[in-house]
Amino acid sequence: MSVSAPRPECTGRFTAFTCAFRDILPLSLAVLPWGVLCGTMAIKAGFSPLQAQFFSLLVFAGAAQLSASTMLAGGAGAVTVLGSTFAITSQHLLYSFTIQRHVIAMPLRWRAALAFLLTDELFAVTMRRAEAEGDFDAWHALLAGIIFYAFWNLATLFGILGGQYLAGLDHLGLDFAIVATFVAMTVPAIRDRSMLAAALCSAVVSVASQPWFPDLHVVIGALSGMVTGFALEQTRKAA
Amino acid sequence: MTLWVLILGMALVVYLNRFSFFSRSLHFEPGPRLQSFLHFSTVSVLTAVWVPIVFGLGTDGRLTVNGVYALSALCVAGLALLRVNTLLVVTLGMLCFFAIKHLVDA
Secondary structure, three states, rough: OOOOOOOOOHHHHHHHHHHHHHHHHHHHHHHHHHHHHHHHHHHHHHOOOOHHHHHHHHHHOHHHHHHHHHHHHHOOOHHHHHHHHHHHHHHHHHHHHHHHHHHOOHHHHHHHHHHOOOOOHHEEEHHHHHHHHHHOOHHHHHHHHHHHHHHHHHHHHHHHHHHHEEEOHHHOOOOOOHHHHHHHHHHOOOOOOOHHHHHHHHHHHHHHHHHOOOOOOHHHHHHHHHHHHHHHHHHHHHO | HHHHHHHHHHHHHHHHHHHHHHHHHHHHOOHHHHHHOOHHHHHHOOOHHHHHEEEOOOOOEEEEEEEEHHHHHHHHHHHOOOOOOHHHHHHHHHHHHHHHHHHHHH
């Protein structure tokens, strides 16, 4: 399968870019303080400026990077850090599992690129668009992913260069933008009782499991929500 | 030197998590049941990411709530019900958030 042309409402690369930019912008802004913090924390953990930048360029996973820097500063070993990285980013397995059917027929270079760019934020934006358009839009995903990557790495660069002047950035509450965006995306998607049950179950289980599984609570919560919603829907269909 | 190896190792671990199901060797045709299961993934994952930012649980079982976040999230949910576009909801939601935060901090 070749990658389909941009959607009618997004004709031409430029308009496709504008669409992607509009969709990923709130999340790109929300992630800026975390990018800055990632740069600062990496330097504090003993990375050289070049290493700190490549940390964001190659790993491109905020939660995993922040936790690795904290663990390294606390004297943790490489194996522990890698294990925790796997656990923290294991929700990406769920993302690639969900998106698989849309991308599997694409050439390897597309799958490889989209996988590299597949963050929480890109998953959210892409699935929202897939739902609105009725189909997966590969160009939109690629462009949104690249824009988000640029924001993340610029923020890291700022953190590396001037982190010491930006103390308290993480206390400004800018991370509320993540909450705002995700709430704004979830609410319209809850159209029936089984979806509501999935959301409620996911909320309760993720909060309840966080103290015991701080690296895995997102996956545990999400899977519980999916199972609950699915079971309820099957029961209703059978009834 | 070791840090470079660690950076590459982490990059590999994260990439494997992201790429795994995009690889043709793990390919499968999801049946209607699996598709309906996956249909719940977006809402479930997004909820599992944002709710623990607002609500926390101590190991003593005590629930902590970030009041400013919770109130602002309620505003956003209300705005989202109006079915206007997401960027507008998020922008207005952030304005609500800074207004509430300002009132609380004052």
